[in-house]
Amino acid sequence: MSIGEELLEERRRRRRAGDPRLSPEGKELFRRMTTGDLADEFQAALDADVVADPILGGHTDDTTD
16 A cells, blocks of 8 residues: 555544544534535635635636736
């Protein structure tokens, strides 16, 4: 197994086990941002990033020549 494959496997293990670096408070904040009372604000921020970033938005920024 290559080093890259080992790293990918380690990430998979962490993801399946729940990454311990994320505190219960952090998990609650992510839950609120994605499904709770902060979901609309979070979605608006994501939409703004997609519009502002050509890579995320899948468009080219022709205004910067």
